Amino acid sequence: MKKVVIVLAALFGGGAILAAALVGGMYYWASLDLPDFKRITDYNPPLVTTVYARDNRVLGYFYKERRFLVTIDELPNHVSRVFLAAEDSGFYEHEGVDLLAIFRAFVKNLQAGHVVQGGSTITQQVIKSLLLTPERSYKRKIKEGILAYRLERFLTKDEILTIYLNQIFFGARAYGIESAARTYFGVHAKDLSVAQAALLAGLPKAPSKFNPFADPEKAISRQHYVLSRMLDQNWITQEQYDDALAEELVFKSMEDPSWHQGAYYLEEVRRRLIDHYGEDRVYNSGMHVYTGVDLTHQVAAERSVRKGLEASARRRGWTGPNSHLEEEQRETYLTENPFVVEALEPGEWIEVLVSEVEKDQALVRFGEFKGVIKAKDLSWARTPDPSKATEDVPPVKDCALVLKSGDVVWAEVKAVPPSVLNPGTKAPKGGPVWELALRRRPVVQGALVSIDPRSGEVLALVGGYSFAESQFNRATQAERQPGSAFKPIVYSTALDNGFTPSSVMLDAPIVYTDSETDKVWKPENFEGVFFGPTLLRNALCKSRNLVTIRVAQRLGVRKIIERAKALGLEADFPEDLSVSLGSAPVSPLNLAQAYTAFARGGSIVKPRIILKVESAWGDELEINEPEYSDAISPQTAYIIASLMKEVVRDGTGWRARVLKRPVAGKTGTSNDEQDAWFVGYSPYLLSVVYVGFDQLTPMGKYETGSRAASPLWVDYRMAVEAEYPIEDFPQPPGIVMARIDAASGLLAGPKSEKTYFLPFKDGTQPTETAQDGGGSGPNPSTSSKGEDLLKQIY
Secondary structure (H helix, E strand, O other), rough: OHHHHHHHHHHHHHHHHHHHHHHHHHHHHHHHOOOOOOHHHHHOOOOOEEEEOOOOEEEEEOOEEEEEEOOOHHHHHHHHHHHHHHHHOOOOOOOOOOOOHHHHHHHHHHOOOOOOOOOOOOOHHHHHHHOOOOOOHHHHHHHHHHHHHHHHOOOHHHHHHHHHHHEEEEOOOOHHHHHHHHHHHOHHHHHOOOOHHHHOOOOOOOOOOOOOOOOOHHHHHHHHHHHHHHHOOOOHHOOOOOOOHHHHHOOOOOOOOOOEEEEEHHHHHHHHHHHHHHHHHHHHHHHHHEEEHHHHHHHHHHHHHHHHHHHHHHHHHOOOOOEEHHHOOOOOOHOOOOHHHHHOOOOEEEEEEEEEEOOOEEEEEEOOOEEEEEEHOOOOOOOOOOOOHHHOOOOOHHHHHHHOOHHHHHHHEOOOHHHHHHHHOOOOOOEEEEEEEEEEOOOOEEEEEEEEEOOOOOEEOOOOOOOOOOOOOOOOOEEEHHHHHHHHHHHHHOOOOOOOOOOOOEOOOOOOOOOOOOOOOOOOOOOOOOOOOEHHHHHOOOOOOOOOOOOHHOHHHHHHHHHHHHHHOOOOOOHHHHHOOOOOOHHHHHHHHHHHHHHHEEEEEEEEEEEEOOOOOOEEEEOOOOEEEEEHHHHHHHHHHHHHHHHHOOOOOOOHHHHHHOOEEEEEEEEOOOEEEEEEEEOOOEEEEEEEOOOOOOOOOOHHHHHHHHHHHHHHHHHHHHHHHOOOOOOOOEEEEEEEEEOOOOOOOOOOOOOEEEEEEEOOOOOOOOOOOOOOOOOOOHHHHHHHHHHHOO
């Protein structure tokens, strides 16, 4: 008996040694190529970069994996508990490996004849997700266990659970609990109910199989299992369990604002971030980017640009239908393009099929509905002719000259039929008929930039008619000739070199020959006529080209270019007189920066699109404080602002008078009406509008800054002015006001017929008084002034 015991003890001891050796050998074998688990401690998953408006509303996201970082302390207790119930109820007790769970999995796999259950703890799942391949093998399982055990001695349980909740995939492009909450319930993870959290906890096991959008029954069945596990663990009460089972789940995704409102602004942010941080960091690091965009301003600016460009396109006439369908194609088209008319509102555009055309109206169809376009609602649809303005051509009165049956065209909803608005209203025989107006999509493009000149924040930025159709940002990337919008820069230079608002210059023909090329340049005023002796005030107010050129001659081109660069303009300026008429191309954003000097009393402020950038963990990466640079004197800035107020009150910027508050402005038009500009500002808001074709093409007769650009500016500003109190430009020390005779530029006398109340730098105001009743020329009593005018001719 004693020998048997000895033999059994020897066998047991040998077996134990052999088992220990086997375990040790397996440990050594599995440990040979283990990855460094410490990499997990610097958890840095691909995260969504979020871009915020100035009021912290989300403008958009940049990402490759849709994951938002959250921490355990940001989540209610039940959210983390449901995942423990579903995946690892003993998480806070084990040391990274749950041997009992592994044994259960081993038995089930043995019974099934293949691997059907893993028995992995949450720690092991983190290891598998971040360090190992997803293959199902015992070798990988051993590696998992070894690394999980080591990781638990390096990180706290809460840190491991935080990694798990942010790392796991929930299907539908959702990575992490926050993204899943937004994707399936349209809420943030911190707002999930027990029932909602339980459903999400059931997804990681098989995201496609339990996807509630695809198979809600399976998803809810899995949710019931998770809730029962919560109840078994006493983590919820019976009442909470019953309430969760009874809760009606509504599956909906949180709206992604990206590339909808503010798409051009968002794209400019993206470009700047990539230039600074690189594409990989922008799309994966989860930065928080705070911008200057004001969504109220942005929406108003986008609407104004679209409306203005559509009106511009109509002024050029009708370019034809979108397409034309033969008889046999029409019913198929209507069937394949259904409409939900309840969603249609006045002002919305729809694509319609012309079914019948008469002289006074065209009948159309869209989906199963009918509409009518009356002759008065296509009266603009003339044959295009750039040499004729819209008022030069009689309105179209015959629909048959524009449309024919089978045409597919754009139409704008003018009014919703009463029977659609009020279902109880009796519809006419044959169903309701929608009143529509013919429309065409514009080819002409435009841009709008709006800046707070006090801080440099770019409140709105629109780079074209439609970001979906063209991502080229004309507000920042297009450089076009500003035309007369450059003249305030010329006149600000003049004010610092002996000129005053009452200086008299000759508006007469001028011929300029380039000494290098022998090319002859014969500039003209827009009107094609000459106005003789002209006050500097009137030259700017009425945008007189010939006076501006003579001022530039007196100053020298070099001084004007130096002033433009001091104001921050980055153009390649030609060293000739054409620069005074805005021949050097600039972007709308750059021109806006130059004008900030006039709006803020002499110093320019750099436009700020990105205000601050933080890492995913809240560390500050970048902060852009306002950058100011002195450019001109406060007195010069004030005089220019006062003269540009005259442009609005009495000149080409007259449309801005509708604001009924102090506004300074300047129109600009390049040769052949290829580019149209309007720059207008108050002390609190500076806005620039540009309109023109992408390919240099005349927009048509009278398509000037006043007609083509200023309506967009006015429409935008009318929508946002109520946000600001009425404010005028403060008068700095060193300015005196004087009433000037409009004809002579001298102090107004008793017989002066027309006068202007103008600002002057102290000591530069006229001292002589006009002696007669004015007239159209300078006062002949001053011989030196007459001699000066003669010098301007010869």
